[in-house]
Amino acid sequence: MCSRCVALVVLVVALGCARETPHPISNTDALPDGAAADRVIELVARTPYLATYPCGAQCHDERVPDPTRRELVTFHAARRIAHGPAIHWCDDCHSITEPDHLVSLDGQNAISFDHSDELCGQCHGERHADWSEGMHGLSTGGWRGTVRRRTCTACHDPHAPEHIQLEALAPPRLDPRLAPEAR
């Protein structure tokens, strides 16, 4: 078994329970040759954090989604769509026929919510390449051994992607005795 195969055993992990079967990330060929065998990359599943997932069982098995472009009043009313120019609508990314899945731009392939990178990468190819090589995005766990990576939607709200605003922790407390010149 080549080292790349070992390195690319990509598991979708949830907090304790995997909801999906292990699923290789889409662009395994884009990973560099001779990727070190000392790393196993795990994608952190997104679905356990989605409040209304599974969408089918919770609602859309009964209620067939209406793809008409309109003002959302009864459901998803809080959802603001501000992703690039105002050309996007729900069914660009969400599958009408399979409510528990996203769908590729050509409408051919269902994409898991745990692999939003496959969807986002259709347009944001350069960023996606960076992400798949570990140059973009959040990874934890270890620099070798098990590396846990997040997919796009763990940080970016795809409906209205914006720069993240955070509350800064307290500024360093400078002891006036130790740093009299401190501003």
Place this chain on the structure above:
Amino acid sequence: MSTDDKSKRRLPVIDQPTTSTPPPSKDEQEAIVRAQTGRRAFLTAMGAAAAVAGGAIATGAASMSWEDFFRQHYLRLDDDARRALLAQLEARTLAEHGVEANIRAPAALEGVEYAYALNLDACTGCRQCEYACAAENNTSRDPQMHYIHVLQLDAGTFDLDDAEQQYEGTVPKRAHVYMPVSCQQCANPPCVRACPVNATWREPDGIVVVDYDWCIGCRYCEAACPYGARHFNFAEPSIAPSEINPDQGYLSNRIRPQGVMEKCHFCLHRVREGRLPACQEACPVGARHFGNLLDPTSDVRRILDTKRVYVLREELGTMPRFFYFFD
């Protein structure tokens, strides 16, 4: 020697007969004495003992044993001596702080040289890394010591002299960029050359470490460091026992005594076990990337190969292993 003699020495007169070399002053004597409390107390006691020509040494030297004082440099210790040293430190941590620490001394991994890459476009200046570092590394809470300082710079400039450290509120602020600065882990470290007693050195995996038991607290390294990355324990470090991280390393985050230097060590006790530094684990925006510089497929190597990389004060030739990049 009278005060008149002293003033003559201060203003030398040409063609006058020179006075005999004065004995070293008290200050000069102290300068060669270890600043570490135990060592100084011991030496003082030993000096007193020598003065009474071979009298008992034990008086007044309670804090340090013969083995402590005459032990070899850390790098010359064999495995048994190291184990004994770690056990001794664990016992001391338990006695002084009531914490059962697990102090380890992991060796550098073969074929590994660590490097850090920080995405300046992503960093929001939230200071999560700063506080995670303090919690991981048992740095003093009062007076507060932080290894990481987040600088707020005006967008479009890298004027570090005008950097703001005391910003507050919601970040990132408009038209500002944020630059966390800690030890740059130089491949050509000026601090190491400045140390007169070899208490700080560069490990084979590129981490510049400090032996807190060997440091004499002269602060030469602090003056030599162009990044302000080395910090001095003016006071006894104070941490509540409940906040002490028991996962410790000899050359990294074990509890320091007063009067020694300390600095970022890339979380040595974590990274040599394959884990990530605490600052990367804490970063909520994924601005930090840590990895092996010698592995061409590692995250940091891919960043160095493909991104616009910036090194802090490159002109000084310190060759940092900490890289800032834009994407």
